[in-house]
Amino acid sequence: MSVEDNKAQPDKAAETRSDKPDKAPAKPKKAPGKAVKKKDPVELYELSVSNAPHLKGKAKTSKIMIAVCAALVPALVGSVLFQGWRSLVLVIIAAVSAVVFEALIQLLTKRKLTIADGSAALTGVLLAFNLPYGVPWWLPVVGSFAAIAIAKQAFGGLGYNLFNPALVGRAILLASWPVHMTTWDTVPKLANLSGTTIDALSSATPLAVMKHSAAVLAEPGLYDPGAVSQASEAVSQLTGPLGIGKLALGQVGGCIGETSALLLLFGALILIMIGVVDWRIPLSYLGAIFVFTAIFGGVTTPDGTYHFTGLFHLMAGGAMLGALFMATDMVTTPVTKGGRIIFGIGAGLLAAIIRLWGGYPEGVSYSILLMNAATPLIDRYTTPKFFGSRRAKEAANA
């Protein structure tokens, strides 16, 4: 990219180390006078010259990546508690392989090694969070390759990728190994924890149960009464306080990182508080999902009860993980404040639409990927009004 080529120019301004004694002969003779004849203290020092500002903040790319990784730890702990040690192993495999692939590609293409910035490791962790508990060990490795090699490095590395690498990895895995990616029946602990009808359906995620049940209840005449009653019971369980509570805590089937909404929220709130993550995208994303599913996602059971699903859709599936950690990926989301809100609302609407009427039970990852593609456009059309431009317009009109 031309940006890289031109980098040398400002560097010249920024880093000119000048050793005073060396430079002195090149300069014209200093002003005569007794002060000059005295030993000038200038001779003692070597001065670095750079362009202002001379103070820099403490923020650092690697610190951001580490902070995000740390914020994911509570959710990972939750996953280990609720699902088992396998989730930790998968996360480590994904993270290590992502770092290794990044290093390999950068060595092969003779570019600067940047694995120390932590972005590759974070991509690996996020990818693993998007995998079901029972996937074979090689799946995260393949996913990491897709994420790092295809989605990130092929576009130019950190900062230049158009799509969220972890989600591209997940999308490729979902397209290539749909069985592995949608099999949830190997979660050993959940059977014991959930003592409800969800038990009978523990081979599927709550979202799949909801989608299936909603489809059954929409046209109950087509199904046998047993299926209908099971569906209506599932819906009332899932949208009832017990179901929402279990979803929030994480005692349900799902991807490694999707289990506990509360633990994800806890980590993300800390990130928002320390200023690593902007609140606009998570809030607008979750808000859009909530509002949209609250309006259009209600399910009525045969006994006439209306079940409100707004809260269920917030807690279930990847909504929290997506809103808090995937849609807030800096590189692939807008830089402007207004743009972030547009991004969040757009992605939230897409996710809700896919969930309610799409072919998949879950639409979070595709919603974010689709909005990623729109990010440059959003950035371009949400350029903030410069200080004084409103006033200038008024003056021109007057």
Add this chain to the structure above:
Amino acid sequence: MTRFVEVIARRDCKSFFTSGMEICRRRVKSRPSLRGDLTATGQRGCGSGRVVAKSTAFRYQKHEPPGAPWRARQPEDGMALTFKGGIHPPEFKHFTEDKALVEARRPGLVVIPLAQHIGAPAKPVVGKGDTLKAGQLLGEPGGFVSAAVHSPVAGKVLKIADHPHAMGGLKPAVIIEPAEDGGDGEWELMEPIAEPGRVEPEKLVERIRAAGIVGMGGATFPTSVKVVPPKGHEFDTVILNGAECEPFLTCDHRLMLERGEKIVRGLEILLQITGARNGVIAIEANKPDAVAHLKELTKDSARISVVKCKVKYPQGAEKQLIKAVTGREVPVGGLPFAVNVLVQNVGTAYAIAEAIYEGKPLVERALTLTGPLVSEPKNLWVRLGTPVSELLEQCGGLKGEAARFIMGGPMMGMAQHRFDLPVAKGTSGLLFLPPPPPEAFTEGPCLRCGKCVDICPMNLVPCDAALYSRAGNLDEAERYGAADCIECGSCSFVCPAKRHLVQSIKLLKPSVLKRRAERARAAK
């Protein structure tokens, strides 16, 4: 979100009179401070104007006539005035904020550059070998936008020659050898104007020009030009800038504390010259003693108020200060006179008072010599033209081997590579910092995190403006704000990838501005 609310509020005010009234009433109820203001102006509700005021800024009436009764919000509100955006760099004021101004020793050699201001350099009126009195004119203004220079000491002109200049390169300077006798004997002063209230404003402006006074906050724009608005404009407010938002610097703080009387008198003169009805001294909230002191001094004045501004960089930037104090936004590409405001540094007001009441030209100034590497950081009262090396000696020299030497503050000052540079009219600080960590210069890729966009006090998109500036793309750079950048450096400060954002924008800004000016000319 706040912006969103603000937009709604404004729309309401404009198109729905009643809802606008309602919003105003709620504002008035929730903040007793504004009630006072609104009744003071006789404007209840906002049917005829608009409320742009957000949480902190003062309301701005679109059709407010210049000179209308107007008061800045008072710090009793408990809230400091502020603008949108900005950063909070570490202050580092503790090195010198408690140290009184010390008169620096008489220099052993004086170098007076003929160009210490924006505009044409001064034309020398003395020659080699001339004997000088302290205060004697050395160079007269070289044009309309220019300033005179005077000798700060009695002595002899060694020569008029090129000398290293703080802005880089060699510039002509008058080099003076001070007289040996240790004193300056009789000063050559202009005739004092004891009662400026009875003098024509033109005469006062002429005196300011004769005294060689320029903006002493660092911009060094000739004050005599700035105080006279272009035809069709007039000032209704004069703001004295005592924000001193640059980290490390404390000389304005000390000047306000120790010589506040003259600052207030300078402001009164400015009010008289401009005919403005309101004088405001704006001080950042981290100088409560200065706020209290100046309040005490101005408590009898009906026209002058002292306000407290939020501690935030760049609070002292002209447009941001106007926004914070009056709520008015200087239009893009415009100057403060467009919103009827004149901003002057407190040091400039002091110099004006001296020039009028004592007839003394601008030959001395306060500056802060500081930094973690300086043995005894000090606030100094120095004569212009004193070489930095002499001042450094008086502060005990440096601790440590390698350093950065910056003239001005750490955010906008210029790094220098030699110590024989003279103190000039715009030198507010001499800063000695440890060598930069090596990673300070290694850029990472832009993460598009938007931090720079969030904090830009001008509401620009620094990351993209920098990108296109480097690519030399004038159109796109201007689209993202390269022409409107105030070069405060906040973006480079917050960037986690340590990108050279403001530095890159500075590269292309002159070309973008030039093109904008050409376009404006073509349009006429």
